[in-house]
Amino acid sequence: MPEEIAAGTLAAKLNHLFGVVRPADGDEYTFDEVAESIRTQGGPTISATYLWQLRKGLRDNPTKRHLEALAGFFGVPPAYFFDDAEAERIDAELTLLSAFRDAPVRQIALRARGLSAKSLEAISDMVDRVRELEGLPEPASDAER
Amino acid sequence: MPEEIAAGTLAAKLNHLFGVVRPADGDEYTFDEVAESIRTQGGPTISATYLWQLRKGLRDNPTKRHLEALAGFFGVPPAYFFDDAEAERIDAELTLLSAFRDAPVRQIALRARGLSAKSLEAISDMVDRVRELEGLPEPASDAER
DNA sequence: CGACACGGTCAACTGAGGTGGACCGGTGGC
DNA sequence: GCCACCGGTCCACCTCAGTTGACCGTGTCG
Numbered sequence A, B: 001m002p003e004e005i006a007a008g009t010l011a012a013k014l015n016h017l018f019g020v021v022r023p024a025d026g027d028e029y030t031f032d033e034v035a036e037s038i039r040t041q042g043g044p045t046i047s048a049t050y051l052w053q054l055r056k057g058l059r060d061n062p063t064k065r066h067l068e069a070l071a072g073f074f075g076v077p078p079a080y081f082f083d084d085a086e087a088e089r090i091d092a093e094l095t096l097l098s099a100f101r102d103a104p105v106r107q108i109a110l111r112a113r114g115l116s117a118k119s120l121e122a123i124s125d126m127v128d129r130v131r132e133l134e135g136l137p138e139p140a141s142d143a144e145r
Numbered sequence C: 001c002g003a004c005a006c007g008g009t010c011a012a013c014t015g016a017g018g019t020g021g022a023c024c025g026g027t028g029g030c
Numbered sequence D: 001g002c003c004a005c006c007g008g009t010c011c012a013c014c015t016c017a018g019t020t021g022a023c024c025g026t027g028t029c030g
Helices: A010-020 A031-040 A048-056 A064-074 A084-099 A103-112 A117-133 B010-020 B031-040 B048-056 B064-074 B084-101 B103-112 B117-133
Strands: none
Touching: A010 A048, A031 A048, A031 A064, A064 B064, A103 B103, A103 B117, A117 B103, A117 B117, B010 B048, B010 B084, B031 B048, B031 B064
């Protein structure tokens, strides 16, 4: 049993890509082929050895341009190589925000920004009171972090 | 007129982020603050000087870890620095995001959701009044470049 | 069986990515 | 005025991302 490659690492992802995207004749791309192909397609130079290092996990932390090239070659978005948990967390946050598209709510949020803690508290209380008055349930808790 | 920063470059994006996501007191983050914040939040070390170089465009092509750290700090997915389409989508929501970053503000927004138009209007007015009282300027209008 | 080709592995080197620290203009307090 | 501090700019240096070139196993053609 040779080296373990921890799941979620860049090495694991690259490894998976090599296994999944293959040339017509069914066998995995060779490091030289990938390097060559990337260079001829206008990408930056990348050595076969380096590809090997990345796949084995001996090197993680490539530069932006190399990530772009790799993503381009395998046909995945560059985001593929980044941490899944964090990426998903942020995505969730962003979609949550789009739920607040609602112009009036946005208006309030934007303008509340920068107010003193005391004022914010007061406004928050007020919002809660109105909520009660209008018979709305407790909102989904902010549950975060 | 100093250096031009071509649109779509990493420098331009970083520059934009600095302008849009700001601390509570309205002024842009300083390079030291960003560097410090990233380090204390478990990120890799990143020097203030380097941040400056990236923003000015003297260096593009940072490593994966540094991209992760930057994206994490500004609250955008790492893809923001790659794909332009993605970047635009995110940009639309960035001002909102930075508002919601502030926990109390987010609290208010979350709870304001679903209130009647009338109530929202009332609250909005109230926020504006408080803003005046605290001597804050008109916030950047909702639609921003 | 040699000889050659191909592709993964390794180690040493190069240079770009990244840092530390000095310089400098602005600003606020004494 | 003068000094201390803060934040952007610059430059010399160092580390590590990325390359080079050799070694080694395997297969195949004469």
